[in-house]
Amino acid sequence: MSDTHAQAAQLAFVRTETIPPAPPPVAEAGIVKWLRENLFSSVGNTLLTLVSLWAIWWVLSATMPWIFNGVWNADSLRECREILDGATGACWAVIRERWTQLLFGVTYPADSYWRPTLAFVLLFVALAPVLFPKAPRNLLPFTAIYPFLAYFLVWGGSVWVPVMAAAGFVVGYLVFQRLVAQSFAMGFFGAIAAALVFWSLSGLVTPTLTAIAPVTLEAVPSRDMGGFMLNLILGTVCVSLSLPIGIALALGRQSDMPIIKWICVIFIEFIRGVPLITLLFVANVVLAYFLPPNSTFDLILRVIIMITMFASAYIAEVVRGGLAALPKGQYEAAAALGLDYPQAMRLIILPQALKISIPGIVNVAVGLFKDTTLVSVIAMFDLVGMIRGPILASTEWNGVYWELFGFAAALFFVVCYGISQYSQWLERQLQTERR
Amino acid sequence: MTEIPQPHPENLTPIDRSHMQVSDEEAIEIVGMNKWFGQFHVLRDIDLTVYRGERIVICGPSGSGKSTLIRCINALEEHQKGKIVVDGTELSSNLRNIDTIRSEVGMVFQHFNLFPHLTILENCTLAPIWVRKTPKKEAEETAMHFLTKVKIPEQAHKYPGQLSGGQQQRVAIARSLCMRPKIMLFDEPTSALDPEMIKEVLDTMIELAEEGMTMLVVTHEMGFARQVANRVIFMDQGQIVEQNEPEAFFGNPQNERTKLFLSQILGH
Numbered sequence A: 001m002s003d004t005h006a007q008a009a010q011l012a013f014v015r016t017e018t019i020p021p022a023p024p025p026v027a028e029a030g031i032v033k034w035l036r037e038n039l040f041s042s043v044g045n046t047l048l049t050l051v052s053l054w055a056i057w058w059v060l061s062a063t064m065p066w067i068f069n070g071v072w073n074a075d076s077l078r079e080c081r082e083i084l085d086g087a088t089g090a091c092w093a094v095i096r097e098r099w100t101q102l103l104f105g106v107t108y109p110a111d112s113y114w115r116p117t118l119a120f121v122l123l124f125v126a127l128a129p130v131l132f133p134k135a136p137r138n139l140l141p142f143t144a145i146y147p148f149l150a151y152f153l154v155w156g157g158s159v160w161v162p163v164m165a166a167a168g169f170v171v172g173y174l175v176f177q178r179l180v181a182q183s184f185a186m187g188f189f190g191a192i193a194a195a196l197v198f199w200s201l202s203g204l205v206t207p208t209l210t211a212i213a214p215v216t217l218e219a220v221p222s223r224d225m226g227g228f229m230l231n232l233i234l235g236t237v238c239v240s241l242s243l244p245i246g247i248a249l250a251l252g253r254q255s256d257m258p259i260i261k262w263i264c265v266i267f268i269e270f271i272r273g274v275p276l277i278t279l280l281f282v283a284n285v286v287l288a289y290f291l292p293p294n295s296t297f298d299l300i301l302r303v304i305i306m307i308t309m310f311a312s313a314y315i316a317e318v319v320r321g322g323l324a325a326l327p328k329g330q331y332e333a334a335a336a337l338g339l340d341y342p343q344a345m346r347l348i349i350l351p352q353a354l355k356i357s358i359p360g361i362v363n364v365a366v367g368l369f370k371d372t373t374l375v376s377v378i379a380m381f382d383l384v385g386m387i388r389g390p391i392l393a394s395t396e397w398n399g400v401y402w403e404l405f406g407f408a409a410a411l412f413f414v415v416c417y418g419i420s421q422y423s424q425w426l427e428r429q430l431q432t433e434r435r
Numbered sequence B: 001m002t003e004i005p006q007p008h009p010e011n012l013t014p015i016d017r018s019h020m021q022v023s024d025e026e027a028i029e030i031v032g033m034n035k036w037f038g039q040f041h042v043l044r045d046i047d048l049t050v051y052r053g054e055r056i057v058i059c060g061p062s063g064s065g066k067s068t069l070i071r072c073i074n075a076l077e078e079h080q081k082g083k084i085v086v087d088g089t090e091l092s093s094n095l096r097n098i099d100t101i102r103s104e105v106g107m108v109f110q111h112f113n114l115f116p117h118l119t120i121l122e123n124c125t126l127a128p129i130w131v132r133k134t135p136k137k138e139a140e141e142t143a144m145h146f147l148t149k150v151k152i153p154e155q156a157h158k159y160p161g162q163l164s165g166g167q168q169q170r171v172a173i174a175r176s177l178c179m180r181p182k183i184m185l186f187d188e189p190t191s192a193l194d195p196e197m198i199k200e201v202l203d204t205m206i207e208l209a210e211e212g213m214t215m216l217v218v219t220h221e222m223g224f225a226r227q228v229a230n231r232v233i234f235m236d237q238g239q240i241v242e243q244n245e246p247e248a249f250f251g252n253p254q255n256e257r258t259k260l261f262l263s264q265i266l267g268h
C-alpha cells in the first residue's frame, strides 16, 4: 500500500450519524455586562456617558421642581406667585381654570360641551374597523354614518341637514351603480350630477321635514368653534379627505390620458410650490371676493378645503413614490389574469403601493395635524389661537407662556406620537414578505 | 457542416402522449403582424397559426422579440399592423375584447409575478372571484385542486415570499390554470430558477401538455422542446426564421442562423 493511498483513505470521510441541533450558547448576561459593553467600553465612551448623565441631571433638576411644585389652585398669575412665595413652580392653575376654553374655545355653548366630547369618543368607534383589521366588521356601517353624526353633534341644528347630505351620497352611489356598466366616467359624473341635484332639491324640503319631525340640537355656528376641538376637527376631516384625493391625484398623474395627467401635475406642482399660510389667507380673504355677499360659505369649510388641497398634493407625491416602487410585473400579472383597471388598482397595485407609502403618508398626516395651528394666524381660535389670544391677553393670566405652550405641545405630542406608533404597528402587521 | 449536439431528454420523466392531439381548429391566428417600439421594428411580418392542442416552443437569441411576440397575443403589448385572432376574437383596441381574451389565455412569467401581499390561495382565487364572478368557496376548491396538481397544496396559506423559486413558479402556473384558460403562454418560465428547481417546473408543464393544453413556450430548455413540443420555432431579429417538428428542427436545421444558435446553446 503506497503512502499517498493511505493519506487519501484518511482524508475520505462519510458521515454516519447526523449531529442533533443544539441551542446557541448562552451569552454572558446581566446588567453589569450590558453597562460595561455599551456605556463604559472605552475611555472616550466613559467620558461621553458621564457628560450625558450630567446633562440629563441638569435638565431634570431644572424642570422637575418647576413641574411638580406647580400650583393648581389659583385664579390668576399673581395669586400663583403669592402661593409660591418665591419658590420655583409652574402655575398650572391656568390650565385648570381655562380648561374648557382650551378644549372648546370661548364661545361654544357650555351646556353643549358633551356633544363634541361624545363625537370625539365615537370617533374611535368609527375608526376602529378602518384602522384595525381585527375589529368587528359590522362597525363599518357606523363608520359610514359617523361623519354625518359628528357634524350633527358638533354643529347641531336640524338633524335633516346631515340626513339629506348622507342621502345625497346614497343617491349618487345608486346612480353610479346604474351607469358604471356603460363607462366609468359616465357613472362618475352621473353620480356627481345626481347628488348635486338631490342636494339642491333637498334644500327645499328640509324646512318642511324639520317642521314635521323637529329633531334638533342647539345650532352652533362655525365661528364659535375653538380650542383643541378645532384642531381635531380640521385634522381628522382634512386627513380623511386628503388621503383618497391624494391617491386619485397620484393615479391621475400616471394616467395615459393627457388631460387628466396634466390637470393632476399642475395641481400638485402648484400646491406644493405655495406655502400653506398663503393658502389660508386666500381662504380667509380672497375667496370672499368670489363668493356672493352674505354667502354662508363658512370659514371652517374654506379652511378645510385649503388644508385638504395642500395635504393631498403631498400625499399624491408619496403615493406616486409607492406606485413607482412596484415592479412592472405586478401590473402585467394583474392584466394577464383579465382584471380591469379599477380591479387591478384596488386589489393588486394600491394595497402594495400604500403599504410602501405608509411612513410617508403618516409623515404628511402628522405634519398636517400640527399645521392646523396655523389657522390662529387668520383669526381662528384653535388651541394656539386661544392661548395667544383670549388667555394670554387676559389680565389674570398675562405672562403664563411656559405652562400654556407646554400644555399645547403635550396635547399635540400625545396625538402625533399615537399616530406614529399606530403606523409602525400597521407596517409590522402588513409585513408579508418576511413573515 | 458543423455537428449539432443533440438535446438529451433521457433525464426527463417519460410522457404519456395519449391525450396530446392536435386538432385542426385554430386557437391563435397571426397574419402579417408588425410591431414597433418607437422607431425600432421589433416584430416583422409575423405569420403564425396555432391549432388547438399544439405545444409550440419558441427559441432564439436574446432580444429577438420572443417575449414581445407572446405578449402581443394577450395584448400586454399592442401591435401596430396585421391581425391577431385569439380563440375566434380579434384583438383590437376594444378593451372588452382584450379582457375577454386575457381571461381565456393564461400567462406565466419569467419572474413569477405572484402578488406578494396575498397568500398562495388568495393569489389563485383572486381572478376567478373578480373576473369570472365565481363564488368564493367554489374558487377556493378549484384553487386547491390546481395547487394539489402542482404538488404544493400544503403551502396554500403561506405568502409567496416564503416559497422557493420553483414553488413560486408552480403557484404561478396554478394561478393561471384557475381561470381555466384555453391557451397557456410561458415566457422563459425556468430561466430565473436554480438548476435543481428547473425540473419540478418542467414536470408540471409536461403534465399540462399531457392533458392536451395548447401551449406556447419561450424557453431554452431544448430537452423539453424535443420531448414535448410538436413544433419548434426559431426567431431572430423580429422574424420567424425557421419552424419545424422537433426531430427535423434539431436533426437537420436549414438556416445558418438556426445552426449557429443551436450549436451555441447545446454545445458546451
Ligand SMILES: Nc1ncnc2c1ncn2[C@@H]1O[C@H](COP(=O)(O)OP(=O)(O)O)[C@@H](O)[C@H]1O
Residues within 6 Å of the ligand: B037, B040, B042, B060, B061, B062, B063, B064, B065, B066, B067, B068, B069
Ligand atoms: N417596452 C419596450 N420599449 C422599447 N424596446 C423594447 C421594449 N421591450 C422590449 N424592447 C426591445 O425589443 C427587443 C425584443 O425584446 P424581447 O421581445 O424582450 O426579446 P426576447 O424576449 O427575445 O429576449 C429588444 O431589443 C428589446 O430591447
Ligand SMILES: [Mg+2]
Residues within 6 Å of the ligand: B066, B067, B068, B187, B188
Ligand atoms: Mg424575453
